[in-house]
Every structure is written in structure tokens, then in C-alpha cells.
Amino acid sequence: MKLELREITKKFGSFAANRNVSLTVEPGEIHCLLGENGAGKSTLMNVLYGLYQPTSGEILVDDLAVEFNGPSDALDCGIGMVHQHFMLVPVFTVAENVALGSESLKGASLDLETTRSKIREISDQYGFAVDPDAVVEDLPVGVQQRVEIIKALVRDAELLILDEPTAVLTPKETDELLAIMRQLKENGTSIVFISHKLREVREVSDVITVIRRGEVVGSVSPQATPGELAAMMVGREVSLSVTKAEAQAGEEALVVSDLTVVGSNGVTLLENLNLSVAKGEILAVAGVQGNGQVEFAEALLGLRKASGSIRLEGKELVGRSVRQVLEAGVGFVPEDRSTDGLVGPFSVAENLVLDLYKDPRFRSGLSLRKRAIAANAEERIAEFDIRTGSANAHAATLSGGNQQKIVIARELSRPLKLFLASQPTRGVDVGSVEFIHERIVAERDSGVPVIIVSTELDEVYALADRIAVFFHGRLMGIVGPDTPREILGQMMAGATEDEVRATPPPDGDGGPQPPAASQRDAGPSGDDPIHHDGRAVPNAPWEEQA
């Protein structure tokens, strides 16, 4: 199917999410839509899928103008969409989910048997291994995504929109998805692939269209370098790698031993975790979302009951209240800033002192010192380049990147003995990412031990001096920053470091080969991390594949 968008404009009130966007997707082409978060990619796809009506412009399918008043119109035209957040009913079976909306009937009753055989057919064709009678909520995320693809294929989709499909996948699942995309393409299905991850985009796309602030910046071939692509996305030259000197690891500051967290329902969420972080080094915690990283951060902060021990400069933190932990010098950037990091309806100035209201600088007796708070706000806004109309604006009105800067500014505005940031750049524009990464490295260089929890491998590679890999609440190993992607990927999928090293990964799919030296500093996990030598790091793994 050939799809053409002509001069699509979509306005919400006076704000134009898309302005005069034109693009053509040829039959059997993988067309990538590249852009930062908030650039208008998803809006455009929702227009294409009939969820939004464009303010102006037209959509042509096989050179005929069409008008979509709802998803069913788009489906009828052969357009299917796999949403970033899956549109699956968790308590339904695969067959029920696939049947929904286009059910076959036998008299008055549902005929799920027809659906089941269609699912088996597609599943066999693409090697999906999906059981039509499995309940969706019991399936792993990667399989749920395949159910979404099946949903589109059952409806004879000739064009498939994949909205940030790799955000929730492990590196291995991502590779499998890319293979499926190539297979779909061979069978003549056109694919619109939305992403902001340069590595995948360059690997699989035929054409890349870059979108910035709702407008098409240009179309390029996948041969473009990551630097060129990033510059197009952001609108200026950005350095994809973080310039950082060798870590000057000092004495061991944080020692976590035998940390175990058991959930309210008796589930073990973290099991006998042992690790330590030295002053002046960054330990990155890598892992697919939901493998105990959140629990680790919460246990450290005192939000969760834990057993074992967490010692910060010799002081025990387990069993302390959150207030006591903060006073011990822990700075914390939570994973989800909008719910845990900020109070949206509070002003920027108030958010900047959320955990400092007891500080004598900002209060006298029972009342707050408004003037000091305002002065503090001006200072931080300038220092951290927070783009806001005024210090009195509601925090919720700021962009994601600027909200994140508020949280980081607040946490770094008191003397720290440990800085812990979860997903510090999730949903943050590339320009701000650069800034935030620089601040984190600066904190390290001032001698503070830093822990970064991230599900983005690129970020892990950019910042880490050492990498701790979590899987199912257990530590799979602590490895050096030059450990190849495939090895990290396998560890994130549950292999211990020794197992991975024992069975060399199959060739292919790019990624730097393990430098011989990496064997050395990737000793038994957590053995004696202090002696990690902190050599210079290849910061941007994608550069090597160019």
C-alpha cells in the first residue's frame, strides 16, 4: 500500500502539534519517523489512525484521498497500529483480544474458533509462538507486542504503524522485533516505525523522516551518521557522548550487603543484593524495567521495608525513616517526576524547596521565608537553565526536560554524600539530556558517589564507570563500561556474567567486540569494586557501528 500525507496540520487550540507535514510511504517500505519526545510523531500517527481529525491537509491511500473519522475507517483502509502503551484487555485471552471489534459470529454467539485458527496461521508464518488461549496479562511484554501485531495482521493491515515499539523491550527482544519487521516488509507490508533511538532506526529503516517541533525537517537515508540525525532532531549540533575524565574513585562510601526486599504479598523483590559505590564514581544499574530497580531505590531511601544492610560512610540506613535518610545526605531523583518528584500545581519556586522547607534558610519559626525561597528559585533557574516564564509558574506547565531540571536542581542544592537518580533523562529532550548528564558527571567529579538507574543502554554506556545488571531482583554481575552490548543484553535477560562469557554470542547485529582488556576488570561480581581501574570509556556505543 502506498500512503501519502499532504500538508497535515493538527492544532490543539492555538498550539500546532503538526504543521504542514508531508510524507510518502512506498509499498513494502520501512519508513522511520524520528524525533524527540514531544516532537509530534504520535500526534501525526493518531491523525493517520483516525483517532484525531487533522485541522487541514489530506491523507491519500494508493493515490486516493480518504477521510478517517475513527480508527475503524483506518482499519478498513488497511492501516493497523501498534500503540506504545498496548491496547490489549489484560484479562482477555489472546483470541478475545484479537477478535474484539471484528468478531466473527455463529448465529448469535461469538465464533472464537475462526479467530484462533487465524492466530495460529499468522503465528506459524512469522514464528511468533503465541497461544491463542493464553490470558494476555500472563504474557511477557514482548509476546504482548506480537499479539498487537497479530491484531493488525488479522485485519489485513497493509501498513503497520509501530509507535515506539522498542521502549519496553530487552535488547534481545528488540533484535527479534527488528527481524519481524524485515519479514513483514518482505511480505509486502509497509511499516511506519516511530522511534527516537538512533541505533535501531539506522539498522532497519529504508527512509528516515525527521520531525522537530511538529514540522518535517527532512528525509535522509539510513546511511546518515548518528551525529547528523541527532543534529536534525534537536536543531543544533549535539554531542552524543558525554565528555568525562577518568573516574577518580576514592574510598568506598556506600556498601550494600545482603539487601533483601519482600513485597506486601510475600514476593521477594530484591534478593541478597551486594554492591558498593566509591566516592567519585558512577555506578549504573542496568536492567529491563521491573526487575527490582525501583525497589532498590525505594529501599535505599527508606520508602520500603528491607532487610540486610545499607551503610553510607559507615552509617546504617536500613530501618531509618525517609527524613533521616535524606538528612544523612542522600539526594534522590525518582523515576517518575510527575508523580513522585514534583507537585504539579505548586510553583517552580516551591518545588525547588520541597524537601528543604525545614532548612533555616527557608523558614523562620512556623512560617516560610518567601523571599529566601524566591531568591533561591532565581538562582537555581539560572544555574540549571530551567526554561520557565516565571518562578511562580506551576511546575506542571513546564516541559518534561525542564521539570526534570527542577528535580535535579533541588536535589543537588544541598551537600550530598550520595546521589541516586532513576531514569534521569526519561522523556527529556536531547538538548536537556546533554545538560543533565554533564551535571551528573560534575557531581561525580566533586567526589560524590553516584548511582544511576536506567533502562536505556545508551545512557548507561554514556555515564557508567561500572555497570550493575539487575534481573528478577538479583544482581547478575557488575561489569566494566566497555562490556559489549550483547553481553549486557544477555545479562539483562537473566544470564550471569560468567555464563555469558562461557558461551560466546553469535556474530552479527553490530556492536563493538569485547576489547581484550574488558576481561580484566570484569571480575567476579562485586568482588572488590574499589580496585576498578576506571579507564577511559568509549562513551557512545553507536559511534562504533557507523
Next chain:
Amino acid sequence: MSTATQTPAPGHGTQGEAHEGAEHVDPAALPASARRAPLGFGVLALVSLIVFAFNGPDQSVTFRISGDGDLFQVPNVVVPGLVTGWVITIALAALTVFAFLRVRSGRLTPTWSVVLYGALFVAGFLVWVVGSANNPSVSLTGLLAGGVALAVPLVFGSLSGLMCERSGVVNIAIEGQLLFGAFSAAIAGSVSGSAWVGLLAAMIGAALVSLVLAVFSITYRVNQMIVGVVLNVLVSGLTGFLFATLLESDAGRFNSPPRLPSFAIPVLSELPLVGRILFDQSIVGYFMWLAIPIVWFAVYRTRWGLRTRAIGEHPKAADTLGINVNRMRFVNVLLGGLIAGIGGSFYTLVSVTSFTRDMTSGAGYIALAALIFGRWNPIGAFLAALLFGVASNLQSVLSFLGTSMPSQFLAMLPYVITILAVAGLVGASRGPASAGQPYVKE
């Protein structure tokens, strides 16, 4: 994570059994509510030990099964009170241990054990309560038949709630629907002189309550709980006012509706035990026997049902497949009103033939509890409503037998059961995920 315990999940069709195999979840997946089952079991077993065993009646208890007019006679069941109390207590304790071991090994308490436990406890209670009466003999048929009659409006109320909640609208207004249905039936039946017109008016009246609920909660996205509660108060006030000004002043014209027909099906109704329950009913009672399987089939086996369940669980998913979520919710809430109206007519066209102020007296809330206790399943809701009905009926039956137990205590019984049920002490209960949340298309 199979949170919905072991309900044979009719929604999942034929793989229900296949899914049963998946009960062997790793303890990780056990929801906190599932772990409460052994606790609930334990508490009730203790009650059984103290009440049924230690304070068991010394006399034998007779349950009569056949009536005089039956086709053939089934002998009465006579059990020794004290021994039965002990036997049942031991059985309950065994089930408690079983449930505890299951949960400890990370598995769910199976549904059959919950049902068995409930049945044993009810049996123990019956033996104890009848045994402590002066005349320890009770007609099981009469008890059940009376319970069914009391359950009729509850069942219709529950089905109305089911239609709404399965599609994602919480219906607190069942009470208002029943009451307005009863009122409309009385006034329309009296004026027209036809009970059938009364029935139709009841359905329309209750659907009007639904209409207000739908407009405010779906179109204007007002909090559904608040709209529901306000509607109940509104209907109570409105019918109370009209009762005082209109119905009471000219009862002959406005408040003396004819009765809907009741009839026994020959032969079948003479079967012992089930005959009177199933085949000697008012027309509304027969409607109930029809409505339960019809709604069950519609919810679990039709396209409408699949879509209804989908918009109650994940409306956005349904929307992306071209299903008009809010229109479907609107229609379902109206359908729910029509169903509740049939239940409302029971009050003024079947059980008595006049309307009185607030005559539903909280039945709508009990119906809501039955819906939750019955896990949003029509059959489950019916069984729960039946339990409440029998509990209410027991109160009047026992006052005939002359029991030393205060009648207030027995009157409390349905509500105590409701609290235990809704608190999830007998297994986890998971409702439609999106019930109560208005669907907003961006």
C-alpha cells in the same frame, strides 16, 4: 497474574479448564486479597467451634423436604444437632488448613473449596439456629421458596448493576431504580387498571433513573458514585412527596394496582423441593429464571458481551478498534434500567399491591453487594442474592418456630454476610478495571 482466584472464568470460554492448570503461580503472583481466604476461613471456623459445637442444640433437627401436594414423598432429613455441629466444625477446620497450605505454597484457594466451605457453614448455621427453636422442624422447601421470592428484586437489581459495571459505569443508583420502578408500576397500574401497563411503566421509570445517571456520568463525566447516591436520595424524596400528596390522598385511583399473574406449571410444580421454587412463581419470578441465563449468555458468549467487557476493562483499547465506548456505555446503562424496573415492579405488582414510602428499604444496596459477592457474574450474583434472600426469610420462619434468638440479630444477618463478602474474606474479587472512570477521548 491470575488474580481472579479460581473462578472458572466463563469469560475465557473453553480454555477455562486449560487456564485452571495455570493456577500453579509462583508465590510472587499471589495478590494480597487471595491470602486473606485462609484468614476468613479460620475466623468462621472459630465461630463454628464456639457456636455450633460448644453451644450446639441437644435436640434433633428435622428438615422437611416434601409437601402434602407433592407427586411423591421424600423422607424428612433428621440430624442430631450437637453431633452435626461438631462434624461441621471439624470439616471447616480441615478446609482452613487446606487453604492455608495452598496459600503457603503459593497457590490460590480453589473456588470449589470456597463454595464447599460456604455450604457447610450455612448448613451448620441452619442446624444450630433451627435446633435452638422450640419446635426444631422446618420445611426446607418453604425456606428456599421464600428466599427465592425475596431474592427476585435483588437479582434484577444485580443484573442492572452488572450491565452498567461490566461496561465501566458504577451503578450506585440501583436502589433508586428499584424504588422508582415500584412507584411507576403502582401509579400506572392503578390508573390504567392493567398490571402489564404497570410492568412496562416500571421498566420505563427505572430507565429514566438510568438516563439521568448516564447523562451525568457519561456525558458530563460527573463522579459516578456521587450521581448514584444523589439519585437515590432524589428518588426517595420525589416518590415520598408524591406518595403523600397524591397516592395517599386518593389511594383508590392512584395506589391500588392489580396484581401480576402467578401460576404453577402443572406436574412440574409438584416435584418435591424444586417444584415450588422453579415452577410455582409469579410472572416476574419466571422472568428472573429467564433473565439470568440470557444475561449470562449475552455477557460471555456474544459480540455485545465481548465489547461490553472490553469497554469496562480497557476502553481505550476498544476505541482503537472502532468501538464507540461512550455510546455503548449509554445504551448499557439504559438497558440496565429496564432490567431493574422489572425488579421494582415486584414490590407493587407481586408482593403487595400498593406503594409505600421507601418500600425497597435498601434492597438496591444489597443487590450491589450481591453483584460484588457474585464477582460480576450473573450466576454468582443470583447465588449471592439467593443467600441474602434465604437469610431474610429465615428470620420470619424462625419467629414462627419460636426461637430464643433476638429477631434483631437475625435481621442483621444479611448485612453481616454482605460485609464479610464485600471485604473479600472469602476469596479475591476483582471488578472491571475501568468501572467508575469516565472515558475521555483526547
